[in-house]
Amino acid sequence: xxxxxxxxxxxxxxxxxxxxxxxxxxxxxxxxxxxxxxxxxxxxxxxxxxxxxxxxxxxxxxxxxxxxxxxxxxxxxxxxxxxxxxxxxxxxxxxxxxxxxxxxxxxxxxxxxxxxxxxxxxxxxxxxxxxxxxxxxxxxxxxxxxxxxxxxxxxxxxxxxxxxxxxxxxxxxxxxxxxxxxxxxxxxxxxxxxxxxxxxxxxxxxxxxxxxxxxxxxxxxxxxxxxxxxxxxxxxxxxxxxxxxx
Numbered sequence: 001x002x003x004x005x006x007x008x009x010x011x012x013x014x015x016x017x018x019x020x021x022x023x024x025x026x027x028x029x030x031x032x033x034x035x036x037x038x039x040x041x042x043x044x045x046x047x048x049x050x051x052x053x054x055x056x057x058x059x060x061x062x063x064x065x066x067x068x069x070x071x072x073x074x075x076x077x078x079x080x081x082x083x084x085x086x087x088x089x090x091x092x093x094x095x096x097x098x099x100x101x102x103x104x105x106x107x108x109x110x111x112x113x114x115x116x117x118x119x120x121x122x123x124x125x126x127x128x129x130x131x132x133x134x135x136x137x138x139x140x141x142x143x144x145x146x147x148x149x150x151x152x153x154x155x156x157x158x159x160x161x162x163x164x165x166x167x168x169x170x171x172x173x174x175x176x177x178x179x180x181x182x183x184x185x186x187x188x189x190x191x192x193x194x195x196x197x198x199x200x201x202x203x204x205x206x207x208x209x210x211x212x213x214x215x216x217x218x219x220x221x222x223x224x225x226x227x228x229x230x231x232x233x234x235x236x237x238x239x240x241x242x243x244x245x246x
Contacts, residue, residue, distance in 0.1 A: 068091065068198075088103075142155050144240050164231070171225070194222075
């Protein structure tokens with residue numbers, strides 16, 4: 001067993017002793033929702049099938065689907081308008097934690113501790129199934145409420161054996177882009193749940209906690225997601241997604 005998996009086993013065994021209660025998640029997420037992060041690029045000619053698959057996953061209530069555009073393919077000739085170094089850094093942290101030798105696209109990371117090639121649907125579905133089986137009855141509750149002044153976040157659960165990052169992800173609903181150069185020159189790329197901002201907005205170590213997020217912190221027009229994630233880009237304990245109307 002890998003050292004990272006041993007660490008996760010110890011963490012979540014300790015949480016079981018703490019006897020977390022179950023809790024429903026807000027919006028289109030449910031208690032058993034699985035987070036699927038696609039790392040992709042408009043400069044990658046093998047990414048469109050994974051992009052299309054992510055669009056399908058984004059319509060499912062049991063999935064928190066997020067599309068991160070990386071910048072390391074920009075040199076080929078097309079600068080992806082949605083790529084940010086922070087998204088590439090997130091993928092590199094996953095690569096280190098998952099003991100990968102390199103980063104690649106299209107990659108789907110499932111709940112922060114499994115990964116598959118994003119276009120291999122059967123493998124991804126199996127990873128989602130395994131992640132759902134790993135969901136614990138004591139998953140803390142995460143609730144998102146959208147108001148005129150921003151988003152209210154409520155988290156509740158008994159004490160955890162260690163603290164978790166509260167990660168805020170804001171995304172656009174959909175984009176269609178005519179690519180003029182690079183490997184996908186001449187193609188119109190369709191992307192869904194395109195991540196526009198990624199921020200750690202707090203830390204949670206059990207108990208009830210409320211956060212108020214301003215509209216400036218959630219710039220995406222599609223909605224936002226909040227992830228409770230082990231520090232350093234580790235396993236995701238719980239998540240909630242809320243789609244904005246309109």
